Amino acid sequence: MNQTVTRTHRNKRAVGKPAHFWTPGQTLCIAFLNGDQAFKDAVKAAASSWLPHINLKFDFVEGDSGDIRIKSDPGVYWSAIGNNATLIEAQDPTMRLSPDLRAAAFFAANVMHEFGHALGAEHEHLHPESNIPWNKPAVYAAHGVAEDADEDDYARLSVDERYFNLLDASSFDYSPYDPTSIMHYPVRQDWTHGDFKIDLNRTLSEKDKAFMAKAYPYPAAETA
Numbered sequence: 001m002n003q004t005v006t007r008t009h010r011n012k013r014a015v016g017k018p019a020h021f022w023t024p025g026q027t028l029c030i031a032f033l034n035g036d037q038a039f040k041d042a043v044k045a046a047a048s049s050w051l052p053h054i055n056l057k058f059d060f061v062e063g064d065s066g067d068i069r070i071k072s073d074p075g076v077y078w079s080a081i082g083n084n085a086t087l088i089e090a091q092d093p094t095m096r097l098s099p100d101l102r103a104a105a106f107f108a109a110n111v112m113h114e115f116g117h118a119l120g121a122e123h124e125h126l127h128p129e130s131n132i133p134w135n136k137p138a139v140y141a142a143h144g145v146a147e148d149a150d151e152d153d154y155a156r157l158s159v160d161e162r163y164f165n166l167l168d169a170s171s172f173d174y175s176p177y178d179p180t181s182i183m184h185y186p187v188r189q190d191w192t193h194g195d196f197k198i199d200l201n202r203t204l205s206e207k208d209k210a211f212m213a214k215a216y217p218y219p220a221a222e223t224a
Contacts, residue, residue, distance in 0.1 A: 082118065112182045
C-alpha cells in the first residue's frame with residue numbers, strides 16, 4: 001500500500017521489480033485530471049527532480065488521457081507502481097496527490113515519493129534487508145488495531161502490509177537498504193525500540209538517483 005493520508009503523517013529506486021519499469025527512452029504522457037495552476041506547477045517542479053537521473057521524458061498535458069493520470073485529492077497520496085498504471089481503467093486516476101501547497105517542502109517530498117512509485121519503485125522501509133526495530137504493539141495501537149486482534153484481523157493485516165511485510169528478495173532488484181531514500185516512510189521513535197527514528201526524507205538520496213539511473217539507462221553510445 002503506497003497511500004499516505006496527511007491527517008496521520010506521509011529494482012529502481014532502492015527496490016523495484018523490473019517487470020514494472022517503463023521502457024528506457026520512453027516519453028511518459030502525464031495528464032492532470034483536475035487541480036489549479038499552482039498545484040500543477042508544483043507537481044511538475046517536484047516530479048522533474050527525477051529527470052536528470054533517468055532516460056525518460058515527462059510530457060505534462062491537460063485532459064484525461066495519459067500514461068499517468070493525476071487527480072488532486074485532499075488528504076491522499078497514492079500512485080500505481082510503474083507500468084501497472086496501464087492496467088487501470090482509462091477514466092480513472094493512476095496517481096492521487098493532496099494539494100498541500102502551504103507546506104511546500106512536505107508537498108514536494110510526497111510528490112517525489114509518488115513519482116518514485118510511478119517509475120516502478122516500492123517502499124524502502126519494506127526493503128528485504130530493512131532492519132527497523134519496530135515496536136509492533138505501538139504501531140498497531142496508533143492505527144486502532146485492537147490489542148487482542150488475531151492475525152487475520154483486517155486492520156492488523158493492513159498495518160502489516162504497510163509497515164512490516166518485507167519484500168521477497170527473489171522477486172526484486174535492489175541496492176543496499178537506504179534509510180535516507182525518498183521512498184522510505186517516516187518512522188516515529190515511539191514506534192520503535194531504542195532511539196531509532198527516521199524523519200521525513202525531503203530529497204532524492206544518492207542511492208535513489210543511482211538505482212533509478214540503472215533502471216532507466218541511456219544507450220552506451222550516449223554516455224561514452
